[in-house]
Amino acid sequence: MSEVDDLPRFPFPVDAALEPPAEWAELRSKCPVAHVKLASGDQAALITRHEDVRQILSDPRFTRPTPGDDSARVADSEDGGIFNSDMASVIPQHGEAHLVWRRGIGKWFTAKRMNALRPGIAAMAEQLIDDMVAKGTPADLKASLGFPLPVWVICDMLGVPDADRDRFSHWSDVMLSMTRFSTAEMKAAEQEFTRYMAGHVALKRANPGEDILSALITDPEPMSDATLIATGIGLLIAGHETTANMITKMVAMLLSDRSRWESLLADPSLVRTAVEESLRLDANAGIGMSRYITEDVEIAGTVLPRGTTAMCSMAAANRDEEAFARASEMDLARTPNQHLAFGAGAHACLGQPLARTELQVVLEVLLRKLPSLDLAVAVEDLRRVEGLVVGGLVELPVRW
Amino acid sequence: MKITVDQDKCCGAGTCVLLAPDVFDQRDEDGIVVLLDEAPPAELHSLVHEAASVCPAAAISVTS
Numbered sequence: 001m002s003e004v005d006d007l008p009r010f011p012f013p014v015d016a017a018l019e020p021p022a023e024w025a026e027l028r029s030k031c032p033v034a035h036v037k038l039a040s041g042d043q044a045a046l047i048t049r050h051e052d053v054r055q056i057l058s059d060p061r062f063t064r065p066t067p068g069d070d071s072a073r074v075a076d077s078e079d080g081g082i083f084n085s086d087m088a089s090v091i092p093q094h095g096e097a098h099l100v101w102r103r104g105i106g107k108w109f110t111a112k113r114m115n116a117l118r119p120g121i122a123a124m125a126e127q128l129i130d131d132m133v134a135k136g137t138p139a140d141l142k143a144s145l146g147f148p149l150p151v152w153v154i155c156d157m158l159g160v161p162d163a164d165r166d167r168f169s170h171w172s173d174v175m176l177s178m179t180r181f182s183t184a185e186m187k188a189a190e191q192e193f194t195r196y197m198a199g200h201v202a203l204k205r206a207n208p209g210e211d212i213l214s215a216l217i218t219d220p221e222p223m224s225d226a227t228l229i230a231t232g233i234g235l236l237i238a239g240h241e242t243t244a245n246m247i248t249k250m251v252a253m254l255l256s257d258r259s260r261w262e263s264l265l266a267d268p269s270l271v272r273t274a275v276e277e278s279l280r281l282d283a284n285a286g287i288g289m290s291r292y293i294t295e296d297v298e299i300a301g302t303v304l305p306r307g308t309t310a311m312c313s314m315a316a317a318n319r320d321e322e323a324f325a326r327a328s329e330m331d332l333a334r335t336p337n338q339h340l341a342f343g344a345g346a347h348a349c350l351g352q353p354l355a356r357t358e359l360q361v362v363l364e365v366l367l368r369k370l371p372s373l374d375l376a377v378a379v380e381d382l383r384r385v386e387g388l389v390v391g392g393l394v395e396l397p398v399r400w
Numbered sequence: 401m402k403i404t405v406d407q408d409k410c411c412g413a414g415t416c417v418l419l420a421p422d423v424f425d426q427r428d429e430d431g432i433v434v435l436l437d438e439a440p441p442a443e444l445h446s447l448v449h450e451a452a453s454v455c456p457a458a459a460i461s462v463t464s
Protein backbone atom coordinates (compact mmCIF):
# COMPACT_ATOMS: atom_id res chain seq x y z
CA MET A 1 0.00 0.00 0.00
CA SER A 2 2.81 2.44 0.89
CA GLU A 3 4.17 1.83 -2.61
CA VAL A 4 0.94 3.19 -4.14
CA ASP A 5 1.05 6.14 -1.76
CA ASP A 6 4.40 7.22 -3.17
CA LEU A 7 3.10 7.41 -6.73
CA PRO A 8 2.30 10.76 -8.36
CA ARG A 9 -1.37 11.66 -8.01
CA PHE A 10 -3.34 11.90 -11.22
CA PRO A 11 -4.84 14.19 -12.50
CA PHE A 12 -2.00 16.68 -12.08
CA PRO A 13 -2.87 20.08 -10.61
CA VAL A 14 -2.81 23.04 -13.02
CA ASP A 15 -3.29 26.74 -12.36
CA ALA A 16 -3.95 28.26 -15.77
CA ALA A 17 -7.41 27.39 -17.08
CA LEU A 18 -6.46 26.78 -20.71
CA GLU A 19 -2.92 25.41 -20.29
CA PRO A 20 -1.76 21.80 -19.92
CA PRO A 21 0.17 20.54 -16.89
CA ALA A 22 3.95 20.45 -17.49
CA GLU A 23 3.97 16.74 -16.58
CA TRP A 24 2.38 15.72 -19.91
CA ALA A 25 5.32 16.75 -22.10
CA GLU A 26 7.76 15.29 -19.61
CA LEU A 27 5.99 11.93 -19.47
CA ARG A 28 5.59 11.76 -23.26
CA SER A 29 9.32 12.09 -23.74
CA LYS A 30 10.64 10.21 -20.70
CA CYS A 31 7.98 7.91 -19.29
CA PRO A 32 5.25 6.98 -21.78
CA VAL A 33 3.82 4.39 -19.37
CA ALA A 34 3.67 6.08 -15.96
CA HIS A 35 2.33 4.57 -12.76
CA VAL A 36 -0.01 6.97 -11.00
CA LYS A 37 -2.46 7.05 -8.15
CA LEU A 38 -6.06 8.04 -8.95
CA ALA A 39 -8.40 10.09 -6.75
CA SER A 40 -9.90 6.81 -5.49
CA GLY A 41 -6.49 5.71 -4.21
CA ASP A 42 -6.34 2.96 -6.86
CA GLN A 43 -3.38 2.64 -9.18
CA ALA A 44 -3.32 3.01 -12.97
CA ALA A 45 -0.84 3.14 -15.85
CA LEU A 46 -1.02 6.58 -17.45
CA ILE A 47 -0.50 6.59 -21.23
CA THR A 48 0.39 9.93 -22.87
CA ARG A 49 1.76 9.36 -26.40
CA HIS A 50 -0.51 9.66 -29.44
CA GLU A 51 0.50 6.35 -30.95
CA ASP A 52 0.07 4.44 -27.69
CA VAL A 53 -3.25 6.02 -26.73
CA ARG A 54 -4.60 5.25 -30.17
CA GLN A 55 -3.32 1.68 -30.01
CA ILE A 56 -4.91 0.91 -26.64
CA LEU A 57 -8.23 2.64 -27.34
CA SER A 58 -8.64 0.84 -30.67
CA ASP A 59 -7.62 -2.61 -29.42
CA PRO A 60 -10.90 -4.55 -29.51
CA ARG A 61 -9.73 -6.81 -26.65
CA PHE A 62 -9.86 -3.98 -24.13
CA THR A 63 -12.96 -2.10 -23.04
CA ARG A 64 -14.12 0.41 -20.51
CA PRO A 65 -13.93 -1.04 -17.03
CA THR A 66 -17.28 -2.46 -15.85
CA PRO A 67 -18.35 -3.14 -12.26
CA GLY A 68 -17.61 -6.88 -12.27
CA ASP A 69 -13.94 -6.66 -13.25
CA ASP A 70 -11.27 -5.82 -10.75
CA SER A 71 -10.28 -2.51 -12.33
CA ALA A 72 -9.26 0.75 -10.69
CA ARG A 73 -12.03 3.18 -9.79
CA VAL A 74 -11.56 6.80 -10.86
CA ALA A 75 -13.37 8.66 -8.09
CA ASP A 76 -13.40 8.45 -4.34
CA SER A 77 -17.20 8.34 -4.10
CA GLU A 78 -18.32 4.91 -3.01
CA ASP A 79 -19.20 3.43 -6.35
CA GLY A 80 -16.70 5.30 -8.50
CA GLY A 81 -19.24 7.54 -10.20
CA ILE A 82 -21.59 7.10 -13.08
CA PHE A 83 -19.35 4.97 -15.29
CA ASN A 84 -19.43 2.24 -12.66
CA SER A 85 -23.14 2.45 -11.92
CA ASP A 86 -25.88 -0.10 -12.59
CA MET A 87 -27.04 2.00 -15.48
CA ALA A 88 -23.70 1.72 -17.23
CA SER A 89 -24.04 -2.04 -16.99
CA VAL A 90 -27.40 -2.13 -18.79
CA ILE A 91 -25.82 -0.75 -21.94
CA PRO A 92 -23.64 -3.53 -23.30
CA GLN A 93 -19.95 -2.59 -23.10
CA HIS A 94 -18.30 -5.58 -24.71
CA GLY A 95 -18.14 -7.60 -27.91
CA GLU A 96 -21.11 -8.57 -30.04
CA ALA A 97 -23.78 -7.15 -27.71
CA HIS A 98 -22.08 -3.75 -27.72
CA LEU A 99 -21.84 -3.87 -31.50
CA VAL A 100 -25.55 -4.60 -31.84
CA TRP A 101 -26.47 -1.78 -29.45
CA ARG A 102 -24.11 0.62 -31.14
CA ARG A 103 -25.31 -0.16 -34.65
CA GLY A 104 -28.90 0.21 -33.45
CA ILE A 105 -28.43 3.76 -32.29
CA GLY A 106 -25.77 4.50 -34.93
CA LYS A 107 -28.59 4.35 -37.43
CA TRP A 108 -29.87 7.59 -36.06
CA PHE A 109 -26.53 9.41 -35.78
CA THR A 110 -25.74 9.61 -39.47
CA ALA A 111 -24.02 12.57 -41.04
CA LYS A 112 -27.09 13.08 -43.22
CA ARG A 113 -29.34 13.44 -40.18
CA MET A 114 -26.84 15.83 -38.60
CA ASN A 115 -26.94 18.09 -41.62
CA ALA A 116 -30.72 18.05 -41.44
CA LEU A 117 -30.52 19.10 -37.78
CA ARG A 118 -28.37 22.16 -38.57
CA PRO A 119 -31.14 24.72 -39.11
CA GLY A 120 -32.88 23.67 -35.89
CA ILE A 121 -29.66 23.91 -33.88
CA ALA A 122 -28.91 27.32 -35.42
CA ALA A 123 -32.37 28.54 -34.41
CA MET A 124 -31.81 27.35 -30.82
CA ALA A 125 -28.40 29.09 -30.72
CA GLU A 126 -29.96 32.30 -32.06
CA GLN A 127 -32.69 32.22 -29.46
CA LEU A 128 -30.21 31.66 -26.62
CA ILE A 129 -27.90 34.42 -27.89
CA ASP A 130 -30.85 36.83 -28.27
CA ASP A 131 -31.84 36.12 -24.66
CA MET A 132 -28.28 36.70 -23.51
CA VAL A 133 -28.03 39.98 -25.40
CA ALA A 134 -31.41 41.14 -24.05
CA LYS A 135 -30.08 40.76 -20.50
CA GLY A 136 -27.14 42.98 -21.34
CA THR A 137 -23.37 42.84 -21.39
CA PRO A 138 -21.32 41.36 -19.72
CA ALA A 139 -22.75 37.84 -19.57
CA ASP A 140 -21.66 34.32 -18.72
CA LEU A 141 -21.50 32.52 -22.05
CA LYS A 142 -21.43 29.14 -20.34
CA ALA A 143 -24.71 29.63 -18.47
CA SER A 144 -26.40 31.49 -21.35
CA LEU A 145 -25.39 29.33 -24.30
CA GLY A 146 -22.87 26.53 -23.70
CA PHE A 147 -24.82 24.69 -21.03
CA PRO A 148 -28.41 24.95 -22.35
CA LEU A 149 -27.81 24.34 -26.07
CA PRO A 150 -26.67 20.69 -25.93
CA VAL A 151 -29.45 19.76 -23.51
CA TRP A 152 -32.03 21.31 -25.83
CA VAL A 153 -30.56 19.32 -28.70
CA ILE A 154 -30.67 16.06 -26.73
CA CYS A 155 -34.23 16.69 -25.53
CA ASP A 156 -35.25 17.18 -29.15
CA MET A 157 -33.45 14.03 -30.14
CA LEU A 158 -35.25 12.03 -27.42
CA GLY A 159 -38.61 13.61 -28.23
CA VAL A 160 -38.83 15.26 -24.78
CA PRO A 161 -41.12 18.32 -24.55
CA ASP A 162 -39.41 21.74 -24.29
CA ALA A 163 -41.00 22.26 -20.88
CA ASP A 164 -38.86 19.47 -19.38
CA ARG A 165 -35.51 20.83 -20.57
CA ASP A 166 -34.65 22.39 -17.19
CA ARG A 167 -35.19 19.12 -15.36
CA PHE A 168 -32.87 17.39 -17.83
CA SER A 169 -30.21 20.03 -17.21
CA HIS A 170 -30.47 19.50 -13.50
CA TRP A 171 -30.25 15.69 -13.62
CA SER A 172 -27.31 15.82 -15.94
CA ASP A 173 -25.49 18.32 -13.75
CA VAL A 174 -25.94 16.26 -10.60
CA MET A 175 -25.22 12.85 -12.08
CA LEU A 176 -21.96 13.80 -13.75
CA SER A 177 -20.48 15.85 -10.98
CA MET A 178 -18.41 13.60 -8.80
CA THR A 179 -17.38 16.24 -6.33
CA ARG A 180 -20.08 18.89 -5.94
CA PHE A 181 -22.94 16.66 -4.85
CA SER A 182 -23.16 13.87 -2.29
CA THR A 183 -23.55 10.24 -3.30
CA ALA A 184 -27.12 10.40 -1.93
CA GLU A 185 -27.96 13.38 -4.16
CA MET A 186 -26.47 11.61 -7.16
CA LYS A 187 -28.49 8.47 -6.45
CA ALA A 188 -31.67 10.53 -6.04
CA ALA A 189 -31.14 12.30 -9.36
CA GLU A 190 -30.46 9.01 -11.10
CA GLN A 191 -33.64 7.48 -9.66
CA GLU A 192 -35.79 10.47 -10.56
CA PHE A 193 -34.40 10.57 -14.06
CA THR A 194 -34.85 6.80 -14.50
CA ARG A 195 -38.50 7.12 -13.45
CA TYR A 196 -39.01 9.96 -15.90
CA MET A 197 -37.43 8.00 -18.74
CA ALA A 198 -39.52 4.90 -17.96
CA GLY A 199 -42.67 7.00 -18.31
CA HIS A 200 -41.34 8.66 -21.44
CA VAL A 201 -40.49 5.32 -23.10
CA ALA A 202 -44.02 4.07 -22.33
CA LEU A 203 -45.46 7.21 -23.96
CA LYS A 204 -43.34 6.65 -27.06
CA ARG A 205 -44.39 3.00 -27.29
CA ALA A 206 -48.01 4.12 -27.33
CA ASN A 207 -47.41 6.99 -29.68
CA PRO A 208 -44.14 6.90 -31.66
CA GLY A 209 -42.74 10.13 -33.10
CA GLU A 210 -39.70 11.28 -35.08
CA ASP A 211 -37.24 10.85 -32.22
CA ILE A 212 -34.47 8.30 -31.66
CA LEU A 213 -36.41 6.31 -29.03
CA SER A 214 -39.34 5.85 -31.41
CA ALA A 215 -36.92 4.70 -34.09
CA LEU A 216 -35.50 2.11 -31.70
CA ILE A 217 -38.99 1.02 -30.59
CA THR A 218 -40.24 0.48 -34.14
CA ASP A 219 -37.02 -1.29 -35.20
CA PRO A 220 -37.42 -4.87 -36.46
CA GLU A 221 -35.21 -5.90 -33.53
CA PRO A 222 -36.61 -3.70 -30.77
CA MET A 223 -34.64 -3.02 -27.58
CA SER A 224 -35.95 -3.95 -24.13
CA ASP A 225 -37.43 -1.17 -22.01
CA ALA A 226 -34.45 -1.34 -19.65
CA THR A 227 -32.02 -0.80 -22.52
CA LEU A 228 -34.12 2.01 -24.00
CA ILE A 229 -34.21 3.79 -20.65
CA ALA A 230 -30.48 3.33 -20.12
CA THR A 231 -29.81 4.53 -23.66
CA GLY A 232 -31.79 7.73 -23.10
CA ILE A 233 -29.94 8.41 -19.86
CA GLY A 234 -26.64 7.41 -21.41
CA LEU A 235 -27.08 9.84 -24.30
CA LEU A 236 -27.74 12.75 -21.95
CA ILE A 237 -24.74 11.87 -19.81
CA ALA A 238 -22.42 11.30 -22.76
CA GLY A 239 -23.63 14.26 -24.77
CA HIS A 240 -24.52 17.11 -22.45
CA GLU A 241 -21.70 18.09 -20.18
CA THR A 242 -19.05 17.15 -22.75
CA THR A 243 -20.49 19.40 -25.44
CA ALA A 244 -21.48 22.18 -23.01
CA ASN A 245 -17.96 22.44 -21.70
CA MET A 246 -16.43 22.15 -25.13
CA ILE A 247 -18.51 25.04 -26.49
CA THR A 248 -17.30 27.15 -23.57
CA LYS A 249 -13.65 26.12 -23.80
CA MET A 250 -13.61 26.58 -27.58
CA VAL A 251 -14.92 30.14 -27.35
CA ALA A 252 -12.46 30.85 -24.52
CA MET A 253 -9.51 29.59 -26.58
CA LEU A 254 -10.56 31.59 -29.62
CA LEU A 255 -11.02 34.80 -27.62
CA SER A 256 -7.95 34.39 -25.41
CA ASP A 257 -5.89 35.54 -28.40
CA ARG A 258 -8.33 37.75 -30.23
CA SER A 259 -6.41 37.53 -33.52
CA ARG A 260 -7.92 34.03 -33.75
CA TRP A 261 -11.44 35.42 -33.54
CA GLU A 262 -10.53 38.02 -36.15
CA SER A 263 -9.16 35.38 -38.52
CA LEU A 264 -12.48 33.57 -38.27
CA LEU A 265 -14.45 36.76 -38.89
CA ALA A 266 -12.33 37.40 -41.97
CA ASP A 267 -12.70 33.83 -43.22
CA PRO A 268 -15.65 31.88 -41.75
CA SER A 269 -14.73 28.89 -43.91
CA LEU A 270 -12.14 28.17 -41.20
CA VAL A 271 -14.92 27.23 -38.77
CA ARG A 272 -14.68 23.50 -39.45
CA THR A 273 -10.93 23.20 -38.92
CA ALA A 274 -11.01 25.68 -36.02
CA VAL A 275 -13.48 23.40 -34.20
CA GLU A 276 -11.16 20.40 -34.69
CA GLU A 277 -8.17 22.40 -33.49
CA SER A 278 -10.08 23.48 -30.37
CA LEU A 279 -10.92 19.84 -29.65
CA ARG A 280 -7.25 18.94 -30.07
CA LEU A 281 -5.91 21.67 -27.79
CA ASP A 282 -8.46 21.24 -25.01
CA ALA A 283 -6.14 21.06 -22.01
CA ASN A 284 -8.95 20.38 -19.56
CA ALA A 285 -10.74 17.44 -21.15
CA GLY A 286 -11.13 15.35 -17.98
CA ILE A 287 -8.85 12.54 -16.94
CA GLY A 288 -9.07 10.53 -20.16
CA MET A 289 -10.52 7.10 -20.89
CA SER A 290 -9.57 4.01 -18.98
CA ARG A 291 -9.24 0.49 -20.34
CA TYR A 292 -9.10 -2.70 -18.37
CA ILE A 293 -6.20 -4.72 -19.76
CA THR A 294 -7.34 -8.35 -19.95
CA GLU A 295 -4.24 -9.79 -21.65
CA ASP A 296 -0.58 -8.75 -21.43
CA VAL A 297 0.19 -6.10 -24.04
CA GLU A 298 3.37 -4.29 -25.02
CA ILE A 299 3.19 -0.49 -25.06
CA ALA A 300 6.21 1.69 -25.83
CA GLY A 301 8.55 -1.20 -24.97
CA THR A 302 6.90 -1.94 -21.62
CA VAL A 303 4.62 -4.89 -20.95
CA LEU A 304 1.35 -3.92 -19.31
CA PRO A 305 0.39 -7.04 -17.37
CA ARG A 306 -3.19 -8.27 -17.47
CA GLY A 307 -5.25 -6.77 -14.71
CA THR A 308 -3.76 -3.31 -15.27
CA THR A 309 -6.05 -0.32 -15.63
CA ALA A 310 -4.63 1.83 -18.42
CA MET A 311 -5.60 5.50 -18.20
CA CYS A 312 -5.35 6.96 -21.71
CA SER A 313 -4.89 10.72 -21.70
CA MET A 314 -6.20 11.83 -25.07
CA ALA A 315 -5.48 15.46 -24.18
CA ALA A 316 -1.80 14.67 -23.55
CA ALA A 317 -1.67 12.61 -26.75
CA ASN A 318 -3.20 15.50 -28.70
CA ARG A 319 -0.13 17.62 -27.94
CA ASP A 320 2.39 14.97 -28.98
CA GLU A 321 5.08 16.53 -31.20
CA GLU A 322 5.56 13.14 -32.89
CA ALA A 323 2.01 13.29 -34.23
CA PHE A 324 1.45 17.02 -34.84
CA ALA A 325 3.78 19.65 -36.29
CA ARG A 326 4.15 22.62 -33.91
CA ALA A 327 1.86 20.71 -31.55
CA SER A 328 1.55 23.42 -28.91
CA GLU A 329 0.44 26.08 -31.41
CA MET A 330 -3.18 26.68 -32.34
CA ASP A 331 -3.42 26.47 -36.14
CA LEU A 332 -7.00 27.22 -37.14
CA ALA A 333 -6.46 25.67 -40.58
CA ARG A 334 -4.68 22.47 -39.44
CA THR A 335 -5.46 19.61 -41.85
CA PRO A 336 -5.60 16.72 -41.33
CA ASN A 337 -6.12 16.81 -37.61
CA GLN A 338 -5.93 13.32 -36.12
CA HIS A 339 -6.78 14.38 -32.60
CA LEU A 340 -8.15 11.79 -30.20
CA ALA A 341 -10.66 14.00 -28.38
CA PHE A 342 -13.44 11.58 -29.38
CA GLY A 343 -11.38 8.47 -28.61
CA ALA A 344 -10.64 5.84 -31.27
CA GLY A 345 -11.74 2.40 -32.40
CA ALA A 346 -14.94 0.50 -31.67
CA HIS A 347 -15.88 2.75 -28.74
CA ALA A 348 -15.02 6.06 -30.41
CA CYS A 349 -17.62 8.70 -29.63
CA LEU A 350 -20.83 7.79 -31.36
CA GLY A 351 -22.12 11.33 -30.92
CA GLN A 352 -19.16 12.94 -32.67
CA PRO A 353 -21.05 14.03 -35.77
CA LEU A 354 -23.62 15.68 -33.49
CA ALA A 355 -20.95 17.28 -31.27
CA ARG A 356 -19.14 18.60 -34.35
CA THR A 357 -22.37 19.95 -35.79
CA GLU A 358 -23.25 21.74 -32.54
CA LEU A 359 -19.76 23.24 -32.19
CA GLN A 360 -19.67 24.40 -35.80
CA VAL A 361 -23.16 25.86 -35.73
CA VAL A 362 -22.61 27.69 -32.42
CA LEU A 363 -19.41 29.21 -33.73
CA GLU A 364 -20.99 30.27 -37.03
CA VAL A 365 -23.93 31.90 -35.27
CA LEU A 366 -21.71 33.68 -32.71
CA LEU A 367 -19.44 35.07 -35.43
CA ARG A 368 -22.43 36.29 -37.38
CA LYS A 369 -24.47 37.75 -34.50
CA LEU A 370 -21.75 38.98 -32.13
CA PRO A 371 -18.64 39.83 -34.15
CA SER A 372 -17.45 42.16 -31.38
CA LEU A 373 -17.45 39.35 -28.79
CA ASP A 374 -14.54 39.49 -26.32
CA LEU A 375 -13.55 38.16 -22.91
CA ALA A 376 -14.84 40.33 -20.06
CA VAL A 377 -12.03 39.18 -17.73
CA ALA A 378 -8.32 38.54 -18.18
CA VAL A 379 -7.45 35.02 -19.36
CA GLU A 380 -5.58 34.49 -16.07
CA ASP A 381 -8.86 34.97 -14.21
CA LEU A 382 -10.68 32.11 -15.93
CA ARG A 383 -11.17 29.27 -13.48
CA ARG A 384 -11.39 25.53 -14.10
CA VAL A 385 -14.06 23.12 -12.98
CA GLU A 386 -12.27 20.00 -11.85
CA GLY A 387 -14.67 17.43 -13.21
CA LEU A 388 -13.15 13.98 -13.45
CA VAL A 389 -15.03 12.80 -16.47
CA VAL A 390 -15.29 16.17 -18.20
CA GLY A 391 -13.35 19.29 -17.34
CA GLY A 392 -14.55 22.81 -18.00
CA LEU A 393 -14.59 26.41 -16.92
CA VAL A 394 -16.59 27.69 -13.94
CA GLU A 395 -17.93 30.47 -16.15
CA LEU A 396 -16.98 32.40 -19.25
CA PRO A 397 -17.59 36.14 -18.76
CA VAL A 398 -17.92 37.85 -22.16
CA ARG A 399 -18.87 41.26 -23.51
CA TRP A 400 -19.71 42.49 -27.01
CA MET B 401 -6.78 7.41 -56.61
CA LYS B 402 -8.47 4.20 -55.47
CA ILE B 403 -10.37 3.97 -52.19
CA THR B 404 -11.35 0.92 -50.18
CA VAL B 405 -13.40 0.82 -47.00
CA ASP B 406 -13.54 -1.89 -44.34
CA GLN B 407 -17.14 -2.16 -43.16
CA ASP B 408 -16.19 -4.52 -40.31
CA LYS B 409 -13.85 -1.96 -38.78
CA CYS B 410 -16.14 1.04 -39.37
CA CYS B 411 -17.58 2.45 -36.13
CA GLY B 412 -20.19 4.59 -37.88
CA ALA B 413 -18.95 7.93 -36.59
CA GLY B 414 -19.81 9.60 -39.90
CA THR B 415 -16.63 11.68 -40.03
CA CYS B 416 -15.94 10.79 -43.68
CA VAL B 417 -19.51 11.58 -44.78
CA LEU B 418 -19.37 15.03 -43.21
CA LEU B 419 -16.08 15.70 -45.02
CA ALA B 420 -16.77 14.19 -48.44
CA PRO B 421 -20.48 13.41 -48.96
CA ASP B 422 -19.95 12.79 -52.67
CA VAL B 423 -17.56 9.95 -51.93
CA PHE B 424 -18.85 8.35 -48.72
CA ASP B 425 -22.29 7.59 -47.39
CA GLN B 426 -23.74 5.64 -44.46
CA ARG B 427 -26.09 2.66 -44.61
CA ASP B 428 -29.56 3.56 -43.47
CA GLU B 429 -29.81 0.42 -41.32
CA ASP B 430 -26.84 1.04 -39.05
CA GLY B 431 -24.77 4.05 -40.08
CA ILE B 432 -21.91 1.93 -41.44
CA VAL B 433 -19.86 3.40 -44.29
CA VAL B 434 -20.77 2.92 -47.94
CA LEU B 435 -18.39 3.92 -50.72
CA LEU B 436 -20.16 5.95 -53.41
CA ASP B 437 -17.19 6.66 -55.62
CA GLU B 438 -14.05 4.54 -55.38
CA ALA B 439 -12.12 6.72 -57.84
CA PRO B 440 -13.25 10.31 -57.25
CA PRO B 441 -12.11 13.31 -59.32
CA ALA B 442 -8.91 15.19 -58.44
CA GLU B 443 -10.61 18.11 -56.69
CA LEU B 444 -11.86 15.72 -53.98
CA HIS B 445 -8.52 14.00 -53.33
CA SER B 446 -7.39 16.18 -50.46
CA LEU B 447 -10.71 15.74 -48.62
CA VAL B 448 -10.55 11.99 -49.18
CA HIS B 449 -7.01 11.84 -47.76
CA GLU B 450 -8.20 13.86 -44.82
CA ALA B 451 -11.16 11.51 -44.29
CA ALA B 452 -8.85 8.49 -44.39
CA SER B 453 -6.40 9.95 -41.90
CA VAL B 454 -8.98 11.14 -39.38
CA CYS B 455 -11.22 8.04 -39.51
CA PRO B 456 -11.48 6.95 -35.87
CA ALA B 457 -11.52 3.27 -36.82
CA ALA B 458 -8.83 3.48 -39.55
CA ALA B 459 -11.36 1.87 -41.88
CA ILE B 460 -10.53 3.82 -45.06
CA SER B 461 -7.50 3.11 -47.25
CA VAL B 462 -6.39 5.12 -50.23
CA THR B 463 -3.91 4.11 -52.92
CA SER B 464 -2.80 6.52 -55.58
Ligand code: HEM
Nearest residue numbers: 235238239242243246289341342343347349350351354355
Ligand atom coordinates in the same frame (compact mmCIF):
# COMPACT_ATOMS: atom_id res chain seq x y z
C1 HEM C 1 -17.40 17.64 -27.57
C2 HEM C 1 -18.24 16.74 -27.14
C3 HEM C 1 -17.91 15.29 -26.89
C4 HEM C 1 -16.72 14.70 -26.54
C5 HEM C 1 -15.36 15.37 -26.32
C6 HEM C 1 -16.98 13.27 -26.44
C7 HEM C 1 -16.02 12.32 -26.13
C8 HEM C 1 -16.23 10.96 -26.11
C9 HEM C 1 -15.19 9.98 -25.91
C10 HEM C 1 -13.72 10.28 -25.70
C11 HEM C 1 -15.77 8.74 -25.98
C12 HEM C 1 -15.05 7.42 -25.94
C13 HEM C 1 -15.23 6.63 -24.69
C14 HEM C 1 -14.32 5.43 -24.66
O1 HEM C 1 -13.44 5.27 -25.52
O2 HEM C 1 -14.47 4.63 -23.73
C15 HEM C 1 -17.18 8.95 -26.18
C16 HEM C 1 -18.12 7.93 -26.27
C17 HEM C 1 -19.46 8.15 -26.49
N1 HEM C 1 -20.08 9.36 -26.77
FE1 HEM C 1 -19.17 11.19 -26.83
N2 HEM C 1 -18.29 13.02 -26.72
C18 HEM C 1 -18.91 14.23 -27.00
C19 HEM C 1 -20.23 14.41 -27.35
C20 HEM C 1 -21.17 13.41 -27.46
C21 HEM C 1 -22.56 13.61 -27.85
C22 HEM C 1 -23.17 14.94 -28.24
C23 HEM C 1 -23.16 12.39 -27.76
C24 HEM C 1 -24.60 12.00 -28.02
C25 HEM C 1 -25.63 12.69 -27.76
C26 HEM C 1 -22.15 11.42 -27.38
C27 HEM C 1 -22.38 10.07 -27.23
C28 HEM C 1 -21.42 9.13 -26.95
C29 HEM C 1 -21.70 7.70 -26.78
C30 HEM C 1 -23.06 7.03 -26.90
C31 HEM C 1 -20.46 7.08 -26.51
C32 HEM C 1 -20.22 5.60 -26.23
C33 HEM C 1 -19.82 4.88 -27.48
C34 HEM C 1 -19.49 3.42 -27.27
O3 HEM C 1 -19.16 3.01 -26.17
O4 HEM C 1 -19.58 2.69 -28.27
N3 HEM C 1 -20.97 12.08 -27.20
N4 HEM C 1 -17.44 10.32 -26.27
